[in-house]
Structures are given as C-alpha cells and as structure tokens.
Amino acid sequence: MEKIGFGGGCHWCTEGVFQALKGVLQVAQGFIQSEAPSDTWAEGVIVSFDPGVVSLEILAEVHLRTHSANGTYSPGGRYRSAIYVFEAEQRDTAMRAIARFATETGAASRTLVLPFLGFKPSDGRYQNYYRTDPSRPFCRRYIDPKLNYIRRHFAEVALPDATDRAP
Incomplete structure (x- = not known):
C-alpha cells in the first residue's frame, strides 16, 4: 500500500473521484499542510x-x-x-504527469x-x-x-458505480 495526497477544489469532489477507482483502498478527506509558502491548511485528500x-x-x-488544474480560483x-x-520517488512521477498534462492541454498547469x-x-x-447521499444537488x-468522465476515459480502473463500496 502507498499513500499520496491530492488537493484541488472541494475535498468533497476530490474524495468522490478517488473513491470511484479500483485499487484505492481508503480516501481520507480533510485539510493538508505542506511547507512554506504552502503551509496554510488547504482542502485535500490522502489516498x-x-x-x-x-x-x-x-x-x-x-x-x-x-479539477481545474489550469485555473487560479482559490477563495x-x-x-x-x-x-x-x-x-x-513520488515527486518525479508527479512532475512527469503534470508536464505530460500541460503538453496535452497546451496550457501550463498550476498544480504544485x-x-x-x-x-x-x-x-x-x-x-x-x-x-x-449521491442525490444531493x-x-x-x-x-x-467527474465520475462520468472517469468511467468514459479511465474505464480500466473505474468502478462501475461509485457507491458500490461501503464507506
């Protein structure tokens, strides 16, 4: 088992996204802190x-x-x-993924x-x-x-229904 953290937008959304994937054993939702200048607590998940x-x-x-990896909105x-x-070792993998994403989208990613x-x-x-309660507005x-996008573009790792597994 490995752990990695993700932040980007609302942690409700981020939690739901990763709970919809095969091989994800647990998603802890909350607030993550890093070193300065990113030491303020920000919404995120530990996967x-x-x-x-x-x-x-x-x-x-x-x-x-x-999530809006190229946007700048952060209230x-x-x-x-x-x-x-x-x-x-995770740093290099993350940096390569971000660089590949920026090349494919033609826009610089603001993801740190x-x-x-x-x-x-x-x-x-x-x-x-x-x-x-997936029926909430x-x-x-x-x-x-986001879950529909995952099922279309990441079918090999997407669960058929994000509510299939017990919390």
Whole structure:
C-alpha cells in the first residue's frame, strides 16, 4: 500500500473521484499542510492505494483531469491544486504527469508538487459525502460529471458505480 495526497477544489469532489477507482483502498478527506509558502491548511485528500492495481501515474492523471488544474480560483487559499508526496520517488512521477498534462492541454498547469507535512480530517458529517447521499444537488451538479468522465476515459480502473463500496 502507498499513500499520496491530492488537493484541488472541494475535498468533497476530490474524495468522490478517488473513491470511484479500483485499487484505492481508503480516501481520507480533510485539510493538508505542506511547507512554506504552502503551509496554510488547504482542502485535500490522502489516498491509500494498491500500486499493483492502480498506478500513481494514473491517479495523478485522474486528478489533473477532474479539477481545474489550469485555473487560479482559490477563495482564501483553501483550495490548492497540488500533489502531496510522501516519498521522494513520488515527486518525479508527479512532475512527469503534470508536464505530460500541460503538453496535452497546451496550457501550463498550476498544480504544485509539495511534500506532505500534516493532515486534519474534516468534520465527520462531511466524510464520504458522495457515498452517503449521491442525490444531493451538489453531488449531481459537481461530482456526477467527474465520475462520468472517469468511467468514459479511465474505464480500466473505474468502478462501475461509485457507491458500490461501503464507506
């Protein structure tokens, strides 16, 4: 099992995205901290995964394609487009994925590769947000389109239904 952190937009969405993938064993939703100047707590998830089932390369690509990796919106700095690495070897993989994404989209990515320093879980009522009630208007509007994208473009690692596994 390996761990990697992802930040980009709302952690409800990010959690739902990674829970929809084969090989993802756990997704912890909350706030991640890195070193200065990215030391403010920002929304994110810690993904525990089986690299024999889903690679870090695929996880990074899914992340880059399911949030605004090229945008600049970040109210109060709480949304940071980032890949938080736990091990030095993960840095190179993340950097290659970002470079490939920028080449394919023709736009520079603002996604940072940062060392993971700390994590605070979000309030329990927000955990497993999509799985507990996928019919919420927020889920329908923001998370469902991302899950549909994953099923179309990452079918080999997509679960048939994101609510298939128990939280």
